[in-house]
Amino acid sequence: MLSIYWGCYASTKQYSLEVSTRNVLKALGVVAKEVDGWSCCGNPFKGINPKLWLYLASRNLSLSGENDILTVCNGCYLSLREAQHLVNSRKDAAEWVERVLELEGLEYRKPKVLHPIEYFKSVLSSEDVVKPLKGLRLGAHYGCHSLRGSLPSFDSPTNPSMFEDIMELLGAEVVRDYAGRLDCCGATLMAINPEVGFAIASSKLKKAGEAGVQGIVTPCPYCFEMLDSRQETLVQLEGAPNMPILLLQQAIGLAIGLGSKDLGLNFNMSPIDNLLKRIG
Missing domain, CATH: 1.20.1050.140 (Glutathione S-transferase Yfyf (Class Pi); Chain A, domain 2)
Incomplete structure (x- = not known):
């Protein structure tokens, strides 16, 4: 149970x-x-x-x-x-x-x-994937607290692969080594130095875009808020690229055939339509 x-x-x-x-x-x-x-x-x-x-x-x-x-x-x-x-x-x-x-x-x-990554890695199989995310070139954003805490985590803190394995199982092309892949999203700085927080988040999106990433997937709601909900500010203040951001569960849901409403995609504020139209 x-x-x-x-x-x-x-x-x-x-x-x-x-x-x-x-x-x-x-x-x-x-x-x-x-x-x-x-x-x-x-x-x-x-x-x-x-x-x-x-x-x-x-x-x-x-x-x-x-x-x-x-x-x-x-x-x-x-x-x-x-x-x-x-x-x-x-x-x-x-x-x-x-x-x-x-x-x-x-x-x-x-x-x-x-953690969601380790759990879904253990329960997902290729048989669950009915609508592969073919045509999507995705990058993973793990988030700091998933891997770099004071205790050993479910994957390597310096060269993790489990998240990317899940996205490949879902049918996506995965950019495994884009610069800044394991960088902080900047969210923890928003209460004390928002300018630096925005700069860090913008740098993340720029590096991903330069590597040809078409969309970033994250398991963390805190990181999601920083990269998705605040993306308009990142674009205006820091010149960040428009980058679709998905939650891990949303990416899984798309691949196993769930609809947009079932995945709450209407709440995403980044340009996910640019991503969804590439599927298939």
Whole structure:
């Protein structure tokens, strides 16, 4: 049994992430139990109130029970894994978490925390692909928190390939080595230095365009917001190219035959029509 943890972004800002994930899982025949009573993963509080972060992350892990838990956000993925590691490796942290969870009548659990890339790599097969993404030259944007946290991740932090493997399975031509492939999207700088954040995001799009990438795919709603929702600003202020941006689940959905409404493509703000008309 699989539990799914939505996190704040999918539920409050990036609705296309939730709708595409729900419909892709349904189409693949995956039964996912929603984490009932979930809260923020705690990541925004980690630097200012570590105990609050640890409590929130541990609480969500406990609510998932013994099921593997699928996250849909890079930040949530890393937050839950780091909290789990801390509790598992430090007796004082484990005892504190057990005490505070007991106040809610909860018991600490240790589910396996899954990233969308590793999960869909394990469940997708060529038989699922009914509308290959032929004619699309795509680039992957992993996002920092998926690979470069404090713990070993599901793929190499310096030369990952799992994401590209998925897109090739979907039928796309994949640009595996474009300059800046593993660069930050700049989103984390928006609160303190937006000019630098915009410059970083623009550089990402420019490098991808120079490598012949026709569209970028990302698993992270935070990165998606930066590259898709803010793209008009990137074009106006930084001269970035118009670049279609898709979520991983949207790319999967297109290849397994789901429609635009099922994938929330109407919420995308980048020029995805330029990409969709190339399919086939």
